Amino acid sequence: MSEDRSNGYEGIADVYIAGRGTRALVGDSIGAAVVRAWAQAFSPGATVLDLGCGPGEPSTRILREAGLATYAVDASPAMVAAFRERFPGVPIEENTVEASTFFDRTFDGVLAWGLLFLLEPAAQALVIEKVARALNPGGRFLFTAPKEPVEWLDGMTDRPSRSLGAHTYERLLRDAGLTLVAEAEDDGENHYYFVEKAAGHVFVVAEGFGKRVIPKQSPFEFSIDAAGSLSLAVGDQRAIVVASDFSVDAAQSLTLAVADITEGPSWPLWWLQTGPYRVPLPEGWRAHASGFIDPSAFDLLGPDGSMIFVQTPQRTPGIDHMVGPGQRIVARGSLTTGEWVTVQYVHEGLSYAQRHARVEIGGRLAVVTLQCRQDALPLVEPVHAFLADAILGQ
Numbered sequence: 001m002s003e004d005r006s007n008g009y010e011g012i013a014d015v016y017i018a019g020r021g022t023r024a025l026v027g028d029s030i031g032a033a034v035v036r037a038w039a040q041a042f043s044p045g046a047t048v049l050d051l052g053c054g055p056g057e058p059s060t061r062i063l064r065e066a067g068l069a070t071y072a073v074d075a076s077p078a079m080v081a082a083f084r085e086r087f088p089g090v091p092i093e094e095n096t097v098e099a100s101t102f103f104d105r106t107f108d109g110v111l112a113w114g115l116l117f118l119l120e121p122a123a124q125a126l127v128i129e130k131v132a133r134a135l136n137p138g139g140r141f142l143f144t145a146p147k148e149p150v151e152w153l154d155g156m157t158d159r160p161s162r163s164l165g166a167h168t169y170e171r172l173l174r175d176a177g178l179t180l181v182a183e184a185e186d187d188g189e190n191h192y193y194f195v196e197k198a199a200g201h202v203f204v205v206a207e208g209f210g211k212r213v214i215p216k217q218s219p220f221e222f223s224i225d226a227a228g229s230l231s232l233a234v235g236d237q238r239a240i241v242v243a244s245d246f247s248v249d250a251a252q253s254l255t256l257a258v259a260d261i262t263e264g265p266s267w268p269l270w271w272l273q274t275g276p277y278r279v280p281l282p283e284g285w286r287a288h289a290s291g292f293i294d295p296s297a298f299d300l301l302g303p304d305g306s307m308i309f310v311q312t313p314q315r316t317p318g319i320d321h322m323v324g325p326g327q328r329i330v331a332r333g334s335l336t337t338g339e340w341v342t343v344q345y346v347h348e349g350l351s352y353a354q355r356h357a358r359v360e361i362g363g364r365l366a367v368v369t370l371q372c373r374q375d376a377l378p379l380v381e382p383v384h385a386f387l388a389d390a391i392l393g394q
């Protein structure tokens with residue numbers, strides 16, 4: 001017999017299918033109401049991946065009833081066979097979620113009901129990262145796992161299960177560029193995590209001087225030279241867009257391989273434009289964007305390893321709570337639309353500083369953070385102050 005990849009579910013598939021997977025019972029089966037409400041918030045035709053789908057009852061059926069294009073994966077051959085019988089023609093892969101080729105595609109939603117806590121912690125983190133990458137901007141992820149960090153033996157398979165707990169899940173999600181927006185409990189005491197991917201962060205374009213420069217590939221870097229020309233680097237290819245009144249067509253012919261150039265706003269600066277905000281690109285700094293949705297849309301890399309990044313989280317702590325363990329506040333002040341604080345800390349014997357500005361832009365909050373060696377602070381602090389004051393919401 002081949003090795004079990006389903007964390008013991010192949011061995012009890014008959015019992016599981018006869019219980020939860022029986023169509024006559026599905027109306028009342030645990031979790032159905034939560035999954036239905038989640039599914040109905042998608043537009044018809046949206047694509048949703050059901051991870052660890054089991055026999056597809058009730059979740060895949062509910063997703064399909066909501067008019068969604070459903071894909072499913074499960075590692076248990078018996079579960080997959082039961083699924084195929086119920087949902088002929090619905091794409092399903094017999095594979096582990098860790099190795100699923102469906103992660104080569106993108107989805108509007110991903111569901112993992114009763115799955116994540118069956119996996120080892122490293123595999124849980126991996127799946128969260130894969131989900132983050134596979135979700136389209138604005139996409140949603142719903143999964144279940146106990147709220148507290150806990151280990152137990154699965155009631156059906158007798159195999160170890162472990163929840164990493166809400167605190168750790170929130171951190172893993174955030175690191176992957178996702179936001180935990182809500183939690184809920186159902187009648188069967190299953191704890192739900194409602195997760196979203198920001199709708200507008202992927203896009204980083206440079207605008208100014210009547211032009212909009214849109215990178216064609218990622219990762220990429222924008223920078224400006226002393227003459228104000230914009231440089232876009234993609235791998236070893238580079239395009240220079242001169243900040244004079246070159247017509248858009250002339251610039252485009254130079255840069256066709258790595259950028260699209262259209263007409264843009266006539267601002268007398270190059271601005272980095274993302275979905276929720278824009279900031280000027282400071283001279284001597286390089287804006288590096290991975291192209292994926294990261295917690296920040298880009299990192300601005302400056303002298304002596306200094307870095308500035310912008311985040312627009314759903315919830316933003318007060319300025320006094322931006323002090324991490326081992327850090328102490330050394331300066332603070334206010335801005336036109338917010339406040340800033342500078343903290344100092346020692347890492348591996350070296351002194352570092354972080355300067356956080358918490359600003360209100362277009363009805364939401366943004367945090368602009370500078371991180372640098374302590375001795376570089378006087379040099380780079382004015383750039384941070386300038387950016388934090390200049391940032392504009394969309």
Ligand SMILES: C[S@@+](CC[C@H](N)C(=O)[O-])C[C@H]1O[C@@H](n2cnc3c(N)ncnc32)[C@H](O)[C@@H]1O
Pocket residue numbers: 005006007009010020051052053054055056057058059073074075076079095096097098112113114115118119
């Ligand atoms: C508790 S059942 C949940 C099934 C279904 N989501 C439901 O709502 O009834 C867990 C399912 O995850 C599958 N599974 C376990 N580990 C897996 C893995 N590493 N990759 C893919 N599927 C896995 C099992 O075969 C089983 O069908």
